[in-house]
Amino acid sequence: MAKIGIYGGTFNPPHAGHVLAAQQCREQLGLDEVILIPAAIPPHKALADDSPDAAVRLELTRLAVQGEEGLTVSDVELSRGGTSYTVDTLREIKASYHHDKLYLLMGTDMFLSFESWRNPEQIASLALPVCLHRGRENPQLKADIEQQAKRLKKLYRCEPILLDNDCVEISSTQVRRLLFFGCAQAYLPPAVLHRIEAGGLYGLDADCRALPFDRLKEISLSLLKPTRVAHVAGCCETAQALARRYGADERDAARAGILHDVTKALTGEQQLQLCEHFSLDITEFEREHPKLLHAKTGAAVAERIFGENEAVCSAICYHTTGCAEMTTLEKIIYLADYIEPTRAFDGVEQLREAAWRDLDEGMLLGLDMTLEHLREQKQPQALESVQARDWLLAKGTKA
Ligand code: FE
Ligand code: FE
Numbered sequence: 001m002a003k004i005g006i007y008g009g010t011f012n013p014p015h016a017g018h019v020l021a022a023q024q025c026r027e028q029l030g031l032d033e034v035i036l037i038p039a040a041i042p043p044h045k046a047l048a049d050d051s052p053d054a055a056v057r058l059e060l061t062r063l064a065v066q067g068e069e070g071l072t073v074s075d076v077e078l079s080r081g082g083t084s085y086t087v088d089t090l091r092e093i094k095a096s097y098h099h100d101k102l103y104l105l106m107g108t109d110m111f112l113s114f115e116s117w118r119n120p121e122q123i124a125s126l127a128l129p130v131c132l133h134r135g136r137e138n139p140q141l142k143a144d145i146e147q148q149a150k151r152l153k154k155l156y157r158c159e160p161i162l163l164d165n166d167c168v169e170i171s172s173t174q175v176r177r178l179l180f181f182g183c184a185q186a187y188l189p190p191a192v193l194h195r196i197e198a199g200g201l202y203g204l205d206a207d208c209r210a211l212p213f214d215r216l217k218e219i220s221l222s223l224l225k226p227t228r229v230a231h232v233a234g235c236c237e238t239a240q241a242l243a244r245r246y247g248a249d250e251r252d253a254a255r256a257g258i259l260h261d262v263t264k265a266l267t268g269e270q271q272l273q274l275c276e277h278f279s280l281d282i283t284e285f286e287r288e289h290p291k292l293l294h295a296k297t298g299a300a301v302a303e304r305i306f307g308e309n310e311a312v313c314s315a316i317c318y319h320t321t322g323c324a325e326m327t328t329l330e331k332i333i334y335l336a337d338y339i340e341p342t343r344a345f346d347g348v349e350q351l352r353e354a355a356w357r358d359l360d361e362g363m364l365l366g367l368d369m370t371l372e373h374l375r376e377q378k379q380p381q382a383l384e385s386v387q388a389r390d391w392l393l394a395k396g397t398k399a
Contacts (some may be wrong), residue, residue, distance in 0.1 A: 001099055001100055001101055002032040002033065002097070002099075002100040002101075003029065003030060003031045003032055003100065003101050003103065004031065004032065004033050004034075004035065004093075004097055004100050004101070004102050004103065005022065005025050005026060005029065005031045005033065005034035005035065005102075005103045005105050005130075006034075006035055006037065006089070006090065006093060006102055006103065006104050006105065006127055007021075007022050007025075007034055007035065007036050007037065007105040008036075008037045008038075008039060008077070008084070008086060008089065008104075008106075009036070009037075009038065009039065009172075010038065010039050010042050010045075010047060010051075010057070010172065011036065011038045011057050011060065011061045011064070011172070012047060012048065012051050012052075012057055012172050012176075013057070013060050013064075013172060013175060013176070013179075013188065013192060013196060013201075013202070014036070014038075014057075014060050014061045014063075014064035014065075014172075014189075014192060015064070015170060015172060015175045015187050015188055015189075015192070016170070016186075016187050016188060016189060017169075017170045017171075017187070018036070018064065019064055019065065019068060019071070019189060020166075021105070021132055021165055022034040022036065022065075022068075022071050022105070023068065023070075023071070024132075024163075024165050024166070025103075025105050025130065025132065025163060025165065026070050026071070028163055028165070029103060029130070029161070029163070031070070031103065032070065033070055033071075033072060034070060034071050034072070034105070035072050035073070035074045035093070036061050036064075036065060036071065036072070036073045036074070037073070037074045037076060037077050037089060038054065038057045038058050038061050038073070038075075038077065038078060039077050039084035040054055040077050040078050040080065040081050040082060040083070040084045041082060041083045041084060042083075042084060043083050043084065043085060043117075043118065044110075044113075048173070048176060049222070050176075050202055050203040051202075052199075052201045052202070054078045055078070056199070056201065058073065058075055058078055059195070060192050060195060060196070061073045063189065063191040063192050063195055064189045064191070064192050066189075066191055074093070076089055076092050076093065077089055080092070085117075085118045085119075086104070086117060086118070086123055087117070087118055087119040087122050087123050087126070090102065090104070090122075090123060090126040090127050091126065094126050101128070102126060102127035102128070103127060103128050103130050103161070104123065104127040104128065104129050104130060105130045105132060106129065106130065106131060106132070107131075107132055107133075108131060108132070108133045108141060108144075108145055111129065111131035111133075111145060111148060111160070112144060112145065112148050114129060114148070114152060115151075115152075115155070120155075120156060121155070121156050124152065124156035124157075124158040125156070125158075128158060128159070128160065128161060129152065129158065129160040129161070130160065130161045130162075130163055131145055131148075131149070131160060131161070131162050131163065132163050132165040133145055133162060133163070133164060133165065134164070134165070134166065134169075135162070135164055136164055145162055146162065148160075149162055169267075170187050174187075174265070174266075174270075175187050175188065176202055177223050177265055177266070178266070178270065178273075179196065179202050179204060180202070180203065180204075180223060180305075181263065181266075181274055181277070181297075181301060181305070182277055182305075183270070183273045183274050183276075183277040186273060208305050208306050208307070209305075209306060209307030210306075210307050211306065213251075213254060213255065213258075216255060216258060216259070216306065217236070217258050220232070220258045220259050220262050221233070221258075223262055223263075223265065224261065224262075224264065224265055225264075225265045228261060228264060228265070230342050231261070231340060231342050231343075232257070232258060232260070232261050233258075234340030234341045234342050234343075235257045235258075235260060235261075235333075235336045235337050235340040236254055236257030236258040236336075237257070237340070237341075238257070238335075238336040238339060238340040238341070239253040239254065239256065239257035239332050239333055239336035240253050240254045240257065242332045242335065242336055242355065242356075242359075243329070243332055245356065246328055246332065246359055247328075248328045248329050248332055249311070249329065252309065252311050252312050252315070252329055253315075253329060253332055253333070253336075255302075255308060255312050256302075256308075256311075256312045256315040256316055256319075256329065256333045257333060257336055259298060259301070259302045259306065259308065259312070259316055260295075260298060260315075260316050260319045260333055260337060261294060261298060262298045262301050262302070262316075263294045263297040263298045263301055264294045264298070266294070266297070267291075268289075268290030268291045268293075269290070271290045271291065271293040271294060271297055272287070272290050272293070274293075274297045274300070274301075275293060275296070275297060278297070278300040278304060280296060280297070280300055282296070285380065285382070285383075289380075292320065292321075292382070294320075295316060295317055295318065295319050295320045295321070296317055298316045298317075298319075299313045299314065299316040299317035300313075302316050311327065311329050312329075314327070314329075314330060315327070315329045315330045315332070315333040315334075316333065318330050318333075318334065318384065319333045319334050319337050320334075320337075320382075321382040321384035321385045321388070322334050322363065322366075322367055322384060322385055322388035322389075323384045323387060323388050324384075324387040324388055324390070324391040325391060326363070326388060326391075328359065331359045331360070331362075331363050332359070334363065334366065335351075335355045335359070335362050335363065335366060338351060338355075338366050339351055339352045339355055339362075347369060350365070351365055351366055351369065358398075360392055360395075360397040361397060361398055361399075363388070363392055363397070364389065364392045364393070364397045364398075364399055365399070367385055367388055367389045367392070368389070368399070370385060371385060371386070371389065
């Protein structure tokens with residue numbers, strides 16, 4: 001009797017994390033083979049726009065496991081077509097592996113929602129659920145999945161396996177963002193990256209320079225985490241309104257507003273990779289606090305990928321820190337980011353009033369609030385913020 005791992009997913013695209021997770025499971029559970037099965041139409045979520053068709057995802061998945069011992073790819077879901085229900089797949093696989101023991105590999109989200117799958121009881125009778133998790137880094141998650149394992153045991157009389165796996169902390173969604181920014185190398189098997197680049201897949205062949213605003217907005221929002229969309233849309237509208245109030249270019253304000261956090265979904269490590277990709281100089285302070293780099297990398301993306309003008313790019317670049325000699329647009333984006341309608345913190349109303357009364361007064365108050373907050377948190381202050389404040393005071397701005 002062989003032990004066979006079944007690893008389904010959209011593999012859109014397949015990445016290094018998938019390969020590593022499959023290999024770790026194979027070793028930890030002593031599996032003879034792990035079969036990766038790209039879904040035709042996933043039951044739980046829609047495929048992202050710009051996804052290549054199923055045959056291409058299959059090809060990419062085959063490229064991802066090329067030369068990987070014990071990993072194979074099956075087209076069972078793609079040739080069946082339609083919505084890919086795991087229960088149907090397991091029945092088909094079981095027919096060819098009827099003497100073998102099947103292990104169904106899945107991430108924590110899928111494990112926690114196991115009862116909502118089609119025919120969970122039958123799934124559990126055909127294959128043993130295996131939950132891959134990083135519980136040692138997240139005790140609450142560990143408790144949740146242990147609870148779920150108990151529930152499934154009771155419901156379906158199976159003994160799910162919980163595998164602490166150091167799966168690369170990356171999702172296909174994040175890989176698609178990184179592909180767009182041009183720095184996905186670290187997360188993709190070379191053959192997969194090569195095929196994506198050669199075929200211009202995932203929108204890599206699109207020219208994003210000088211897009212009409214609606215299209216720019218659509219792309220920019222698609223690169224954000226869903227929780228940040230309202231903030232960015234709010235910042236964009238507030239920036240436009242402030243531009244109208246202070247006679248700045250409304251078009252530039254809207255474009256800078258919609259792009260200001262475009263790289264915010266990247267981790268600190270990915271921010272550093274993007275700086276390297278764009279050959280951006282960074283300070284020691286930024287290297288130690290790489291999440292702050294999203295302003296700088298956002299400006300680089302605005303310039304190099306979207307072809308935005310210098311006024312827009314510099315407004316994005318200084319939106320978190322400010323700087324000395326700020327332009328009107330730079331002040332507008334700094335303040336719009338701070339006071340847009342979803343912001344709710346002590347003092348936001350006072351800051352809104354100041355920003356609408358006088359741009360420099362708003363700036364000074366915003367900088368004071370930030371610097372004070374950092375002092376309280378015993379966090380280092382950005383030099384640019386201190387310089388911006390000194391500059392405003394030197395030109396007689398009222399506090
Ligand atoms: Fe930001
Ligand atoms: Fe922001």
